[in-house]
Amino acid sequence: MSSAFDHVKDMHDASLKPRFLHTLIRDHLPDDNLPSRTSFDLSNLVHMIKTHNLLSESVQDPTDQKLTTHWRSAVDSWVDRLLLLVSSDMPDKCWAGICLLGVTCQECSSDRFLASYSVWYQKLVSPLQSPTTSQFVKVASCASMSDLLTRLGGFPLVKKDGTAHAGKLIPSVLKLLDDDHSEVVWEEAVRLLCIFISFFPISISRHYDSVEDAIASKILSGKCSFNMLKKLAHCLALIPKSKGDEESWSLMIQKILLSINRHLNDVFQGFEEETKRHEGIRLLVPPGKDPPPPLGDHTLTGEASEDARKRSHSSLVSSVSTLMICCSTMLTSSYPVQVTAPIHSLLALIERVLDVDGSLSRSLRLFMTAMQQEFVCSELPHLHSYSLDLLTAIFKGVRSQVLPHEAHIVHLLSVYLKRCVLPELRVKVYSITKILLISTGVGVGVCLAQEVVNSAFVDLNPIVTENSSASAKPSTEALLQTPQPSNRKRKHGTSITSLEVHNPSSLELGTPKNNTRCSISVQIAALEALEALLTVDGVFKSEGWRSDVDLLLINIATNSLKGGLASENTSIYQPNEPTDVWGDIQLAALRALLASFLSSSRVRPPYLAQGVDLFRRGKLESGTKLAEFCAHALLVLEVLIHPRALPLADFSNTTSIDERVHHKYPGNIYSGSLKHRTSHSTDMQGTVHDAPNLYHDELYSSWIETSKEMVAPGNDLGKTMQIGEPSKIAAVHGNQIISADASLSKENEARREKEIVAATIDYVKIRGNGDDSMVEPLPEDMEMEQYQGVTNMVADPENSKGFAYGITNDSDTDSIPDIVDVGPDSDSE
Incomplete structure (x- = not known):
């Protein structure tokens, strides 16, 4: 034992680590037979182990045999104590030992891990296979087993051994999913399956159908929370990776899309035309070909499968949303080989969902109760949201495969921009429009320009004066005046006239009463969409909307800074609006204004002097994103305000x-x-x-x-x-x-x-x-x-x-x- 006065050099002295570890074992780890003499805080113990790297056994001087031996002895004592706790009959001590063994798998040296992982695997698998193990011990065993297999997957030389260990665990993990345990157990079991697929895909091959059925049946059971459903969706999307061929991926997404369309037939009955019910299935299963087996059909057969299909509308909507998430994950996740996505079928599904707004025709009102219509209307925002997420995943995942379908996408967005009202959905539509404009360029920009501009004016210019006179474009001074708001609002979806645009009072942002945080997020999204439109289409002839947009943007930017910088206390939006929200809309407005200036290629940008003044004001707020951008904007605009187009000639002193x-x-x-x-x-x-x-x-x-x-x-x-x-x-x-x-x-x-x-x-x-x-x-x-x-x-x-x-x-x-x-x-x- 060290002397009481055997001091170390400082906190970084390596000789401190083994002594510190011995102290933790003595004072904080419970004994196998006796309870701990001090209060046992597991989270604090784990924090100390990770902060000081007490299990790494990393010695800078390999010749220091004294330190090496002392540290190895301390880690040996630590591991021995943990193995005793794992074998304890007392559930609390067994749980503590299993949790700390998982931390040891992460933190120990590579040599110790490779020498000990087989023994540790046997210690962790026993609680999973025992029917008498308590629930929280099984959860700890799954979590620690995940840590062990994740570390093992990083060593290519032991890949074969890791595959064998994972294959032995799959039946036990599937049993955890089938048993009526809590979601905590299901969550750790799904995490283990994802690790098997990611690090040891061959281990899934023999159990492929069983794993697919177990996950699918859990999704379609209607017994899981939505947080659990998202984890199941992620796991289902990864399953084709275990085979790694194009056929497995295509078959899986075909099954998922067919399942979504079947569920929508039940949910949307009476809310859509009959042709929509069969179009998606017709695209997925051409005439003359047999459809694939239903998703999860190996476990849900006969009457059980029919009962699952006809369960409550609430569970059906949850299943549809989960399967849409699964499709999005499959489109955006990496895959070993190149695959062809069924974009036509995906777009048809998205359009089918977005077309339903809850309205009923006169002929169907007699067959639909008010309660049924109320339920569908309450769930439609969620379905629309996940449909838009799926459309975003198409852009991000398949890239060039979207090109033949651009006309369909432009039509879909153009129609939905006019109908979309909810702020959350408008933000997503603007975001998708921005991605589409940047990725496809001016061709799509020309087609979408007018719809984007009209929608942006609706969101950025919500107040219209009662006496909208046909006045000329306001002067510079009029633009900077504070407009007087009116109580008369423009109906959503109406076209924007030049009379409204040229009236300076119609360009003021909404009053604090009408301007909620949600509407500010819509305004930011609208400004970002306008920025993208000006970037890709602003340099071309666009007299129909360009001057109006330039006028709108200078007024929006001026108003955003009217109350001062984001570090000040006053605001024209909300008295109690968070500073970060205020700064976000200022930044979005100035970014769009800079795009307006830089895309004016034929004539000098209008309102340039006012814009330069705004950027100078924004630059004063040092240390913020706004100041950083304003400094960049002033540098970019220097070429527009400073005559420097001089010839690149070298006039030396010797030149005559x-x-x-x-x-x-x-x-x-x-x-x-x-x-x-x-x-x-x-x-x-x-x-x-x-x-x-x-x-x-x-x-x-x-x-x-x-x-x-x-x-x-x-x-x-x-x-x-x-x-x-x-x-x-x-x-x-x-x-x-x-x-x-x-x-x-x-x-x-x-x-x-x-x-x-x-x-x-x-x-x-x-x-x-x-x-x-x-x-x-x-x-x-x-x-x-x-x-x-x-x-x-x-x-x-x-x-x-x-x-x-x-x-x-x-x-x-x-x-x-x-x-x-x-x-x-x-x-x-």
Whole structure:
């Protein structure tokens, strides 16, 4: 025994671990004959074992024989005490020993596990096979056996031995499922079966039909909670993996789909057309072919099978939901070989469920009681939800196999978007739409665009004013005003008119009374769907909805930040709304707004100045996802608000002046805030190539017309340009004066000056948000100095000698517009 004063170096000293383990055995493990002398807390003991790795026997210095021997002795004492407890006749001590033996299987060294797993297997299998074992001991035995076989499955050299051990256990596990035990026993038994299939699939081969029947009969029995049903569904989906061929997988999903359709025949009787009842079965079993045996038919035969089929509607709906989960798991789980999914049959099943809304025709009302209709209506949201989950699984699982069925899916979503009302279901529909748009691209986007936009306006714009007048598009200032809500609501599913969209009061988010947390989740989903739509379809001509969506998004984003950042206390949604919910909708609104800006390829994005200001405000909230995204957005938008389309040329100090001034520059500078795009492209050598004029921008055209090849001036660099020469335009760059011939009329020159000044005001406003103190310095290159010169011209028209562009004698103060605080989207003439 260690001396009382034999101290260790620190908490990380390896010599502490065996001493600590001996202390736990002495003070916390009960003796085989006598009860524990202290209170026994099993969970705390397991925590100490795992935290300090007391069973790992991992010694950094292999030559330290003293420590190695001491630690091995401590673990030997631990294992011996556990085996005594497992063999105890006292159920509580046996239970404790079995639980800790499972922890030992996980935590011990590989050498000890490989040397001891056979003995431990025999100790754990005995309680499972004994009919007198108590229920909680059987649960512990199943759990510890799962730990042992999971660890054993990680050693390929003992795979054969593990398969043999698993095969011996299957009859005992199936017996646990057949017996009328509690769900805790069933849960551990199903977990064991899943481990057999995952690590030792060959062990299931001889018992394949028995395992399938046991799981299926449990699902169809109507005796399990829904949590237990989900575990059974997962196990049923894994069973074909034990064979690993395409035929087993196809047969299993065919059985499941046939079972779902048969159950729906009973549940939906009187709620759907007669043709729907036979369409699913016809797709699964073509004419002339025999149907496969029913799911679980080996145990449910004859009258028992018929009674199970005709049991209560409640259990039928639970079985249908569980089998749908099973189909989703089969579609999204990995499989050893490639298989072909029955997508047509799956879509027909989904459409069949989504088409039922609980309504009855006049002819069927006499044969349907109000109670039956009430039950079906109460269960339909669950069935619709799992049908949408199945549709999501199709996208995630089969991928390219969906392409031939895109038209069917688009029609299904288009119809359901108009009919879906419940918030939970709308969130799922938006999510599926987003996945579909991103995975399939613009082709589907064109087909779904109008339905997505209409539905998004219904969810994001729930308040409509009573006097919706045909007013023009509101100004920038009107957009930022707080609208006055109205009590009149738009009927769900109606089309969105431009009158409603252009009315600023119709763009306010719902009042706190109408805006619940559930509706906020719908709004977030709608914004994400719009973001996906703008990403894949926003760059194409979409005049029918694009301007309305841009206006909606800037207003939604503005309103989301109106009460302040998410770290502040006020909110326009709910006074007691959680901060994370508020931050989520802010982030969703700004993400959609950024997509709106980036997808405006033909003209400068509208509301760019307001958007940049919103991103700057969001960036202030450091340490949050919102701030991180806003910083990213400002970096992405830099190309739209900063003129930096310079040629990729290397102007070294040895380059002569003549070579520099004869070098061709792009005809105009790329800047989204200047409402034009360059039609020249520059290669790596700096050569300018003409590109097709795609944007038809007025300012762009006027600049291109005046672009001429620049020529070198004379050697007299001190010569000044005469004010009033219309045929010369001079640009000052450092100590150089670069001039170019330009045959411009006086009218064109005056107009050009006005456009340059207006564009510069636009640029300064965006960069500084109307505040001169926030204007950032421009880069010191030729183009930037030209813009700096124009900025100086705005401050003093009279002091014009150092300007980048010359002013003719006919130019006067009337040719330069007054500086007014207008939005960057206003066209200055």
